Amino acid sequence: MKPKLILALALSSLAVLPLAAQAGPIDAQLATYKAAAAAADAQFTAFSAERGKAFHNRAFGGGKPDTPACASCHNENPRAAGRAPTGKVIEPVALSATPTRYADPAKVEKWFTRNCKEVLGRACSPQEKGDWLTYMAGQ
Amino acid sequence: MKTKFPLRPILVAGLALTASALLWTEAVADGKHFFPPVTDTKVVAECGSCHMTFSPAMLPARSWQKMMGDLGKHFGDDASIDPQLNAEITAYLVxxxxxxxxxxxxxxxxxxxAATSAPLRITELPKWQREHREVPAWEWRHKEVRSKANCVACHVDAERGYYDDD
Structure with a gap:
């Protein structure tokens, strides 16, 4: 009985470890956006996964006609793979489905810069980025 | 007494035949439809995040130079990267x-x-167009294909450099 219990504990801690390790970079990124959002808007309190979800699926119309929404390439279901206009398959944007995705803050910023321009036709605000990331972190 | 079936020599011969057939296929592919895949990790990361990482052997050096010099307008997208990284990637492609x-x-x-032209689209090369003239329009529009840049939709081994007729 006892060795079994120890084994179970060891296994469950193994399962938790990678999650704990991944939580680091995305949390740091969110803290950065939170500070920026608060600086930009005194009314700002917290990010919302709900708003992030609406943002992900919304057709903006300010960017390129073939990519009106985040979901155009990244799939409405964040846990499923998406596809770029080039035909290339894009790994899911949900943190649970692609745990390595948000490990590099510079890379996250690079893609927000590039994709916001293509989809919205403008830069995304810190609150928009934070909402979207919060939605993906919980998926 | 029952004669023993000569399983061993047959197996050995079969294996040898399979091996040489495989080698022969690779050799043919190497001569005709093989384009060495990109090995540089920076090139794979930067070029390959939006589209298949095309082999530099598919365009002349002047085309790569022109393309890398105008990444701000990369087939309608702003794909600009920092100058240092741009220089490294350009050197690899060239x-x-x-x-x-x-x-x-x-x-x-x-x-x-023509020596004076620097084509940017691999799909506009005369030889590419001849090789793909039999592909019907509906196949290009298929939801699993979407773009002529999506080689791997039909050439299943394209990522490894093999572009045989599929």
Missing amino acids: NNAADANGGRYGGKLTRGI
Whole structure:
């Protein structure tokens, strides 16, 4: 009985470890956006996964006609793979489905810069980025 | 007494035949439809995040130089990267271009390009168009294909460099 219990504990801690390790970079990124959002808007309190979800699926119309929404390439279901206009398959944007995705803050910023321009036709605000990331972190 | 079936020699011969058939296929592919895949991790990361990482042997050096000099307008997208990284990637593409180290592989594909032109689309090369003339329009529009840049939709081994008729 006892060795079994120890084994179970060891296994469950193994399962938790990678999650704990991944939580680091995305949390740091969110803290950065939170500070920026608060600086930009005194009314700002917290990010919302709900708003992030609406943002992900919304057709903006300010960017390129073939990519009106985040979901155009990244799939409405964040846990499923998406596809770029080039035909290339894009790994899911949900943190649970692609745990390595948000490990590099510079890379996250690079893609927000590039994709916001293509989809919205403008830069995304810190609150928009934070909402979207919060939605993906919980998926 | 029952004669023993000569299983061993048959197996050995079969294996030898399979091995040589495989080698022969690879050799043919190497000569005709093989384009060495990109090995540089920076090139894979930067070029390959939006589209298949095309082999530098598919275009002449002057095409790569022109393309890398105008990444802000990259087929309608702003794909600009920092200058240092741009220089490194350009060097890799130029060194392995069809008229440089990649000549053994890309020489045929890039034949017939005027010396004064620097084509940016592989799919506009005369040889590429001849090779794909039998592909019907509906196949290009198929939801699993979407773009002529999506080689791997039909050439299943394209990521490894093999572009045989599929």
